[in-house]
Amino acid sequence: MAVDQISFDFYEFLHRTEKSREWLKKAVEVMPGGVTANIKSFAPYPIIMKHGHGAYLEDVDGNEYIDYLLAYGALMIGHNHPKMKERIVKQLEEDGTNLFGTPHEREYRLAKRIQSYYPSMEMVRYTNSGTEGTLLAIRLANAYTGKQKIAKFEGHYHGGYDKVLFSINPDPKKAGPIHTPTPIPESKGIDPYYEKNILILPFNDLKGTEAILNEHKDEIAAVIIEPIQGGFIPATPAFIQGLRKITEQLGIILIFDEVKTGFRIGIGGAQSMYGVKPDLTVLGKVIGGGFPIGIVGGKKEIMMESGPKHSSDVFDVSQGKKTTATEVLFHSGTYNGHPTILAVADTVLDILEEEGKEVLKRTERLKKGLEDLFRKRGIPMQALGKGTIFSVVLTEKDVKNYRDLQNSNLSLRKKIDYLLLNEGIYTKPMNRYSLSVAHGDREIERTLDAYQNVLYKKL
Ligand SMILES: Cc1ncc(COP(=O)(O)O)c(C=O)c1O
Incomplete structure (x- = not known):
């Protein structure tokens, strides 16, 4: 048998x-x-x-x-890991707290260190998970381009929310033609609005991808991709280089979701292996050493969409001022840049450099x-x-x-x-x-x- x-x-x-x-x-x-x-x-x-x-x-x-x-x-x-345990104890003693709830020095120091491995991340923001990271990257792309639609690849996962929860594990019989896949929702309860605003691309199929992007170029804000699908099916170098070229030509933001591949495909992630610079990158998982974190970074001009207007708080409508909320991209989180987790991230990098x-x-x-x-x-x-x-x-x-x-x-x-x-x-x-x-x-x-x-x- x-x-x-x-x-x-x-x-x-x-x-x-x-x-x-x-x-x-x-x-x-x-x-x-x-x-x-x-x-x-x-x-x-x-x-x-x-x-x-x-x-x-x-x-x-x-x-x-x-x-x-x-x-x-x-x-x-x-x-x-013993070094991680040691660092947490040391850091809690040194900081005197486990959460400042304000800007702090380690945010800057870790950002500089991340940039040394990921030079495409000219500026960074911290989030609490990979999901929050891709959410922010997509909002940045929407804000920067003024376009609404997102294109993702069949079989790729970017977190569990309505904008991207399509065609991760679809039934191939229902998933449409191989070169022009149909968006298949991966959850009950997804607002049909998002189905109209997502395009599904065929991975490692440059011709198919190019045709879809060309047809919808005026509506697509970003292409988000796991450069190595599911962490193990690599993009061919020709495909990833071609995708970089096409997105640049069409004015579409290219987001590398390196939540799985970051620090694992070598310390510089898939982008270092392929020698391709995305516009935005999302990191997570490994860098947190088991604690929740996400890091979003990329081109300064795109990242600056999230910069506060220093003269005012987005929620400040005192003294008869109008709210400035829609002039700025909203990004917040009580635990963003958590000081103890950033210390762990620093130690993770020490360990990975060594081992x-x-x-x-x-x-x-x-x-x-x-x-x-x-x-x-x-x-x-x-x-x-x-x-x-x-x-x-x-x-x-x-x-x-x-x-x-x-x-x-x-x-x-x-x-x-x-x-x-x-x-x-x-x-x-x-x-x-x-x-x-x-x-x-x-x-x-x-x-x-x-x-x-x-x-x-x-x-
Ligand atoms: C490529 C990719 N993006 C995003 C996420 C979501 O990250 P998190 O589970 O930290 O929210 C994951 C999680 O598996 C992932 O593999």
Whole structure:
């Protein structure tokens, strides 16, 4: 029987995770689905974790896992890095507070440091998440160009709000022609206004993209892109360079959403690897070391849309003055530029400068080891990705976009992922693999052994 025809038995999973199941029974009484983010749920129920250290997670049943989800890529310094802990304590003592609620020196210092890796970010603003970051970048593009529509690529994720929550994981049968995809909403409750103001572009298809952008150039404020789709399907250099050229010619702002790729595809992100300068960049995840952050930056003239008019507060309508709100782009947040988190970000950069290159090397070792194992077992597979993220994609064919990925062997991949959970290898089934400074040779060996067990003894 072909390996992908063997039905999957949850028995061992159910047996190992009894306490998770019990927890979930309680959690569903107070939280819809027992979770606080739907993405964190999976069938038959998600595993409840209670401890993390280095490269490891431990669940409520006491099972240990090598963590490759790493909080969806955020934890490149691993769980609870000692230097991070030390910095937090030191910073809280030095600052005397955990939140100034005013401008402070570290905002400037970190901005300068970020610029040294991302020279395209001539000015920056801090947000509390990647979602808030892309929201601000898009508002900046709308304000600067005076245009309304946004173009995004099929299969790309930019946060969970109405403007961009389209065609991330659409049913290919409903997603329209390959060169002119149709916007498919990814949530109930999205205002139909946004469906009229989004255009879906075909990734790695320069001709198709150019045709759509040309047709709508007077309405499109920005193209937002994950330069490496989902963190693991790279844009071809010709595509990304071509996109830069076309957007420049058409007066469309190019936004690189590097929330996943920032600091992971080398410290300078995908833009450094491709040698392409976007107009705006959004960073998040890795730089926060596990704490919430987003950073938006780009061309000075665009970023300045968000600058306050120094003579007045946008909310100040005292002394009979008219509000100046519509003259300025509104950007605010109680926790923006959180001083303790910016200190952590500074330490994350120290750690990555010291150890980042080793993580790249170990990722390559793991990718090669996995490819060898699958080849020997006769299962078509590629460890697809750049830098310190990749995904196990079960096909030998070229994977250049969302639809190619749908044509890979997803059901077998899912089966393998569940079997690996039983072997102590954690990623949410079907998710990508991210590595951290804490993933050493020992963890790589253990992971390859676990795969060997699954591929040869369990399938
Ligand atoms: C490319 C990309 N953009 C934006 C976001 C949203 O970031 P956050 O979850 O921090 O709001 C994510 C999160 O996965 C992402 O991968």
